[in-house]
Ligand SMILES: Cc1cc2nc3c(=O)[nH]c(=O)nc-3n(C[C@H](O)[C@H](O)[C@H](O)COP(=O)(O)O)c2cc1C
């Protein structure tokens with residue numbers, strides 16, 4: 097397989113042809129924050145947190161393939177502040193009450209909030225009125241917590257490739273919704289997968305909860321990204 | 327409800343269950359039933375083998391589709407800034423009074439629905455509305471009264487059009503009151519043109535010759551971004567693919583542009599021929615005209631033009647008499663979404679999906695419509711192509727400025743004596759332009775629409791061209807009597823409404839910066855707020871995924887830069903002022919408790 101050489105903040109890195117900037121960075125021990133991206137699902141570039149500067153232009157690292165000799169800026173003060181702003185936007189755009197959330201400690205958004213030392217968002221809260229859909233047999237969707245990363249839309253399909261989750265409306269009214277028939281036919285494994293790929297606590301599996309106590313969860317012991325940075 | 331099943335199955339069958347025609351299916355259902363209900367959505371999904379949520383996703387994405395009923399008569403009244411300047415407020419009130427319901431709702435008997443809509447491309451004849459697809463311009467309160475009386479009496483909407491506009495607006499297939507208002511003709515677009523002459527020249531040479539001629543002309547895209555057309559075609563031609571496509575972008579959604587509408591009305595032959603030339607150059611057999619829903623009234627007429635061109639063998643098999651070159655054009659209607667003017671969103675929409683832009687790379691020239699290499703070009707660009715074929719690239723490049731060759735169509739509206747279409751050489755100064763259109767003494771000019779720049783007097787000496795004041799065609803003149811910040815606010819509401827919602831900075835950021843703008847406009851802002859607003863605009867611009875979010879803060883950012891005092895005058899002289907509105911926050915609980923808030927100072 098052909099190898100490419102490129103640079104992240106002056107560090108020489110190697111990439112396989114076809115790899116995206118975030119994938120290649122990970123393999124080279126460089127952490128570029130991601131949120132909507134998920135291994136094995138086609139990248140969508142919805143959150144923009146992985147924005148890096150390539151040849152002076154802002155690009156999403158998760159959707160941009162590495163090219164030979166590419167010069168990537170990652171940890172600049174400007175980019176880090178804009179990334180933090182994105183996290184803050186997500187916190188004010190929805191209604192996130194971490195202490196009562198089943199995903200607390202396993203939540204990527206919360207973990208990024210810690211990593212970027214967000215004390216309080218710079219933006220005023222928007223306090224939107226959003227619904228909780230508990231009409232489905234296997235899962236509950238709490239739209240207050242949804243960050244519209246589209247992981248569920250992209251990652252959960254029926255055997256014949258139909259979307260079980262989809263996007264409704266547009267702009268700030270955009271919401272995730274489930275197909276009533278297809279969601280009802282979901283298997284337990286699919287329901288679990290939907291909950292697992294949801295980076296926040298928007299999709300929860302019914303009838304189980306708080307199995308792992310708070311304090312013992314994924315990000316309680318090690319901050320997000322620490323598995324990549326050695 | 328057998329009716330729904332019948333309508334749906336008829337609609338689905340007439341497009342052979344083709345998922346790329348989903349928008350057409352939905353439109354047929356919408357037109358027949360006045361809504362696309364949940365039941366209809368489920369049935370469309372079943373018949374087309376799509377999940378319900380995907381169908382619903384499309385229905386709820388587009389402005390002209392609705393899950394709830396919108397009436398036998400549906401009034402879409404433009405709420406763009408220029409419409410407001412031209413008296414839209416009084417017209418809206420008149421409609422509300424006569425119909426008896428407010429905008430955004432349906433009359434009690436369910437007969438008439440009143441809705442806002444983004445710029446409909448009639449800025450030179452506002453206030454204007456679209457009722458059941460028929461355009462009504464220059465509305466007055468008296469006229470509104472007549473229209474509502476007519477609707478209440480059950481009259482046919484097209485019968486209510488009184489005086490027809492000029493040119494082809496009078497044609498049997500258009501019969502519209504829309505006016506062209508061509509105020510100045512130049513040598514590229516509105517000069518005499520012999521149909522067939524461009525393609526004849528093109529097919530006499532090789533596709534590479536055609537591309538070289540366009541490169542020699544240094545033609546840049548007229549849709550706004552200004553990308554070199556010859557280079558785009560070259561990329562597209564070289565891209566590997568079983569098939570190639572030519573797409574003409576006739577979405578014309580930027581508030582204040584209406585030049586493509588006039589081209590489509592008056593010189594569509596020149597446009598379609600330009601598409602054929604493009605097809606020859608990139609190796610495409612199919613062209614798609616993506617036409618915004620607002621211009622539905624031109625569709626039958628354009629279909630007829632296409633038919634005539636087929637008869638003349640400018641389209642069809644061996645097009646232009648060139649053996650082995652087959653090229654034809656079909657029309658795909660939009661359904662009300664500004665973002666569908668963005669080329670990759672347009673392609674998504676033309677494929678029957680939500681109009682969400684794609685991630686790039688791959689670019690449309692590599693993987694576009696149906697995954698095949700596609701060149702997307704603006705209406706005006708393709709007309710210029712026809713002229714270049716006839717007159718030569720050198721001739722074209724002799725006009726304009728170094729980086730902006732040839733002539734440009736400007737759509738001028740707002741506070742000027744002669745709003746309309748002007749074909750000018752690139753490089754005209756704003757001052758000269760203002761004099762020509764009767765807009766001298768303006769406070770500001772919006773050049774390039776809301777996504778462009780708002781400039782004041784200091785910049786009137788600058789040239790209209792890519793290096794100084796670039797524009798896709800929209801020029802809005804704003805006189806001293808206007809409140810500029812209100813216009814800025816109108817533009818921001820437009821972007822909030824039209825964001826596709828895919829990425830965070832645009833979806834949430836535009837709301838956040840507009841709230842901040844409102845805080846300042848209400849007199850509750852401080853120096854800190856203004857500084858924050860400025861820096862937040864940079865975040866939205868810098869982090870957004872496509873051109874919409876990358877330019878949407880421009881109304882604020884460019885007025886802070888060019889009209890700073892307008893903001894500063896509004897600021898409180900304290901360091902910090904809360905954005906918290908006590909009265910507003912207790913409103914809901916007071917309503918529940920059925921009591922009036924008792925707050926000091928209110
Ligand atoms: C939000 C947005 C809206 C756009 N709307 C239009 C439009 O209505 N018409 C158009 O020709 N180009 C529009 N564009 C530009 C297109 O993406 C594309 O650049 C253009 O159609 C290419 O044609 P050209 O090179 O001939 O200009 C828009 C771009 C963005 C980001």
Ligand code: SF4
Nearest residue numbers: 826828829832872875
């Ligand atoms: S910038 Fe706005 S319009 Fe463009 S992809 Fe993001 S949300 Fe959609």
